[in-house]
Amino acid sequence: xxxxxxxxxxxxxxxxxxxxxxxxxxxxxxxxxxxxxxxxxxxxxxxxxxxxxxxxxxxxxxxxxxxxxxxxxxxxxxxxxxxxxxxxxxxxxxxxxxxxxxxxxxxxxxxxxx
Amino acid sequence: xxxxxxxxxxxxxxxxxxxxxxxxxxxxxxxxxxxxxxxxxxxxxxxxxxxxxxxxxxxxxxxxxxxxxxxxxxxxxxxxxxxxxxxxxxxxxxxxxxxxxxxxxxxxx
Numbered sequence: 101x102x103x104x105x106x107x108x109x110x111x112x113x114x115x116x117x118x119x120x121x122x123x124x125x126x127x128x129x130x131x132x133x134x135x136x137x138x139x140x141x142x143x144x145x146x147x148x149x150x151x152x153x154x155x156x157x158x159x160x161x162x163x164x165x166x167x168x169x170x171x172x173x174x175x176x177x178x179x180x181x182x183x184x185x186x187x188x189x190x191x192x193x194x195x196x197x198x199x200x201x202x203x204x205x206x207x208x209x210x211x212x213x214x
Numbered sequence: 215x216x217x218x219x220x221x222x223x224x225x226x227x228x229x230x231x232x233x234x235x236x237x238x239x240x241x242x243x244x245x246x247x248x249x250x251x252x253x254x255x256x257x258x259x260x261x262x263x264x265x266x267x268x269x270x271x272x273x274x275x276x277x278x279x280x281x282x283x284x285x286x287x288x289x290x291x292x293x294x295x296x297x298x299x300x301x302x303x304x305x306x307x308x309x310x311x312x313x314x315x316x317x318x319x320x321x322x323x
Contacts, residue, residue, distance in 0.1 A: 133310065142218070142303055142313030143258070156309055190257060197309065198245070205250075207257035 102126070104193050112212045113181050121176040121209045123194030133203070135190040143190055149174055150187060150197045150208040178211075185193035186213045191205075218306050220314035227294055228322050235289040235317045237304035246307040247280050247287045251300045252316070258303065262289070263315045294321045 105124040113119050125132050131150040135143035148156035149168035168174045172193075178185055187206045194201040217240045226234055237247070246265050250258040262271045262278040263286070270279040277290040287304055301318045305311040 137312075140315070142305075142315045143311070144313075147312040148310060158310070188255075188257075189247070192311075202260070202263060203307075203311070204260070205258040208253065
């Protein structure tokens with residue numbers, strides 16, 4: 101079975117541009133979460149989606165948005181990129197939300213803003 | 215707000231040593247405590263998950279314990295190998311994961 105798939109693996113953008121990151125969950129998983137990991141830090145929670153609805157949002161500016169599609173894949177969008185948005189963006193999927201469900205992380209998208 | 219701290223930030227040991235990584239968290243109202251491994255520039259690999267009702271979990275040379283009341287977890291690695299060199303992250307899970315900043319482990323051959 102395929103794991104959590106993220107695309108692209110790497111990309112370089114210029115300040116002020118917009119970026120879209122994509123995540124395909126494990127087959128049968130209906131929940132997707134996004135995390136940002138800045139170099140040298142632990143991942144920080146951005147969003148969680150379940151059954152196409154937002155179930156949680158971290159402390160990130162409105163430049164960050166996300167959505168989940170009927171096939172449970174997800175996109176993370178970041179507008180007006182800043183140098184500080186350079187990070188590894190991780191997607192995690194699970195069957196559902198809550199305590200009894202394990203999460204599997206993808207390999208991430210490395211975003212560099214220049 | 216949940217805060218997770220990991221000590222030490224970095225650790226270097228000779229091959230074959232047993233070692234302990236420490237994790238503390240401020241809010242004991244968690245669902246699970248999970249340990250991950252991260253290789254440089256890579257994603258997260260789950261090592262062990264301890265549910266809030268459990269005290270410990272074991273997988274091969276790894277053993278993780280959880281004391282929810284004191285807000286502490288430890289990851290014990292037995293007979294360390296150079297291939298264990300990586301960053302180890304602990305995460306306290308409620309509705310989201312709260313991660314520590316990790317312990318960077320180097321095992322010297």
